[in-house]
Amino acid sequence: IHENRFFKDRHWLFTEFPELAPSQNQNHLKDLMLENKRNEISACRSSEDGHGLTVGEQHKCSSSTLEHTAQMFSVEETVTQKLSHLEICADEFPGSSATYRILEVGCGVGNTVFPILQTNNDPGLFVYCCDFSSTAVELVQTNSEYDSSRCFAFVHDFCDEDQNYPVPGDSVDVIILIFVLSAVLPDKMQKAINRLSRLLKPGGMMLLRDYGRYDMAQLRFKKGQCLSESFYVRGDGTRVYFFTQDELDTLFTTAGLEKVQNLVDRRLQVNRGKQLIMYRVWIQCKYRKPLLSTTS
Numbered sequence: 001i002h003e004n005r006f007f008k009d010r011h012w013l014f015t016e017f018p019e020l021a022p023s024q025n026q027n028h029l030k031d032l033m034l035e036n037k038r039n040e041i042s043a044c045r046s047s048e049d050g051h052g053l054t055v056g057e058q059h060k061c062s063s064s065t066l067e068h069t070a071q072m073f074s075v076e077e078t079v080t081q082k083l084s085h086l087e088i089c090a091d092e093f094p095g096s097s098a099t100y101r102i103l104e105v106g107c108g109v110g111n112t113v114f115p116i117l118q119t120n121n122d123p124g125l126f127v128y129c130c131d132f133s134s135t136a137v138e139l140v141q142t143n144s145e146y147d148s149s150r151c152f153a154f155v156h157d158f159c160d161e162d163q164n165y166p167v168p169g170d171s172v173d174v175i176i177l178i179f180v181l182s183a184v185l186p187d188k189m190q191k192a193i194n195r196l197s198r199l200l201k202p203g204g205m206m207l208l209r210d211y212g213r214y215d216m217a218q219l220r221f222k223k224g225q226c227l228s229e230s231f232y233v234r235g236d237g238t239r240v241y242f243f244t245q246d247e248l249d250t251l252f253t254t255a256g257l258e259k260v261q262n263l264v265d266r267r268l269q270v271n272r273g274k275q276l277i278m279y280r281v282w283i284q285c286k287y288r289k290p291l292l293s294t295t296s
């Protein structure tokens with residue numbers, strides 16, 4: 001409906017999901033660590049005149065957290081490198097020579113895909129994105145930033161078990177689902193997640209951000225819009241489910257993935273124009289495919 005006038009500022013994308021641009025984040029972390037070290041020195045200096053001791057302590061603490069995060073990235077990098085020799089021997093497929101593959105399911109007009117292509121300048125990156133709306137996919141493909149040597153957009157209904165993905169199993173590093181799982185029938189979710197899980201490389205990550213139970217949008221639905229528990233139909237015919245953390249945990253762990261993160265993000269949104277205060281509840285999850293997979 002909104003065509004490509006729907007682009008939003010996705011500044012949160014790379015802070016919440018550094019997996020979407022790991023090397024950029026590593027550099028960014030190094031910059032932050034350097035900056036913190038410099039601040040520590042200047043804070044220690046200023047503590048000579050009785051100020052800044054607390055500031056120095058705080059910086060020490062945050063810089064060790066950053067070092068830990070940076071170590072985490074280098075471990076992940078080593079794992080990815082070690083796994084690269086196991087790379088699929090399937091026929092040529094789009095992005096078959098890539099070393100870091102990201103798949104976005106329910107990509108809409110590319111609000112996530114284009115920021116990834118802009119921010120992640122790893123030469124081995126390849127981004128796949130799909131949506132069941134051919135209009136949305138066409139808008140992605142005709143966007144001036146669409147580069148077929150780095151990206152492949154395709155029409156795909158991720159609940160349709162008869163449709164194949166254009167990539168082999170165990171080949172994708174990151175799968176991202178942003179406000180899309182909530183749009184599908186609850187009884188189709190598990191099989192769809194199982195199929196996606198099979199696409200992940202061992203060590204690969206499934207990332208999700210979606211509506212949480214008792215989000216304001218849920219509380220504002222009127223009688224007659226509820227299709228089943230926590231599942232509603234909007235005025236435009238689209239449907240929406242509101243998840244609990246446990247439900248998502250069950251979906252991902254049943255698909256053979258391990259929890260890395262499963263959190264509720266509660267926010268107060270104020271729309272001054274419409275004089276509306278909204279209590280938002282979103283859930284953010286990261287689940288990893290174990291290095292030794294237990295599912296077939």
Ligand SMILES: C[S@@+](CC[C@H](N)C(=O)[O-])C[C@H]1O[C@@H](n2cnc3c(N)ncnc32)[C@H](O)[C@@H]1O
Binds near residue numbers: 106109132156157
């Ligand atoms: C709320 S939008 C989110 C779009 C995008 N992920 C973003 O963050 O901007 C949900 C998108 O999921 C798509 N979608 C819904 N059900 C789908 C399905 N079964 N298979 C593929 N795409 C689907 C819709 O067409 C829509 O573009």
